[in-house]
Amino acid sequence: MEFDAVILAGGRSTRLGGVPKARLTATGTSLLDLTLKAAGGARRIVVVGPELGGLPPQVLRCREEPPFSGPAAAIAAGLAALAGEHAGAGEQAAGGPAAQTLVLACDMPRVAAAVGALLAAADGPAEGPGGGRDGVMAVAPDGRTQPLAGLYRTAALQRAVGDAARRNALEGGSVFALLASLELRTVPVPPGSTDDVDTWDDASALGVSDPGPGRSGNGRPNSTLEANGEKPG
Secondary structure, three states: OOEEEEEEOOOOOHHHOOOOHHHOEEOOEEHHHHHHHHOOOOOOEEEEOOOOOOOOOOOEEEOOOOOOOOHHHHHHHHHHHHHHHHHOOHHHHOOOOOOEEEEEEOOOOOHHHHHHHHHHHHHOOOOOHHHOOOEEEEEOOOOOEEEEEEEEEHHHHHHHHHHHHHOOOOOOOOHHHHOOOOOEEEEEOOOOOOOOOOOHHHHHHOOEEOOOOOEOOOOOEOHHHHHOOOOOO
16 A cells, blocks of 8 residues: 655643653654654655654654644645645656655654554455545544544545634644544554553653653753753643
8 A cells, every 4th residue: 555654743742841752762762753654554654744864765744733732734745745745746646745744743653553554444344334445543542532543534634624724623622523524434443552652650651751951861851950840731
């Protein structure tokens, strides 16, 4: 199956004291690199977020407009970047974007297992009403769905983005609202594979830390930063 990938790596990380999630590490690898590896089967990948440096040369980068306008706007920016890249890539991209688009947030260190389940489900026989003709979305064992771990039909996702843009609903819009018109099937994924990092307690539970200067080994701000009031939000 051919698919492109949109990786969301923006956001203010308020509850992490502004530390970019993409730069956090698990087992010595940044969360962004882990997500890129999880999406490694994609034909083309675009990372949506601020310039962090170190991206492989074949990976595209763009930014949602305006910056920090939320994940729905980021998905729209990623799709536009992929469409623009394909349009300018000559014969190799004559067929346009891939039929499927994998959408991933960069703050799920174990998401590779979820991606495997999504790809297997998309390749397998359709189940349920309509078979989820517009794509598949991860659902954790506790029943929580994760739209930022989903494989969507590109044309349907583009249509949803276009509809939201016409309603001025991209900026600050939720991904669930963006996808509301799509016929999706939920796919059970392995335990922990969609657990994400929103707080330092989440980071600790997932073995994630910040290797940046001025940080302690457990990923929390050190005592000097805390004394200056720079606590995670």
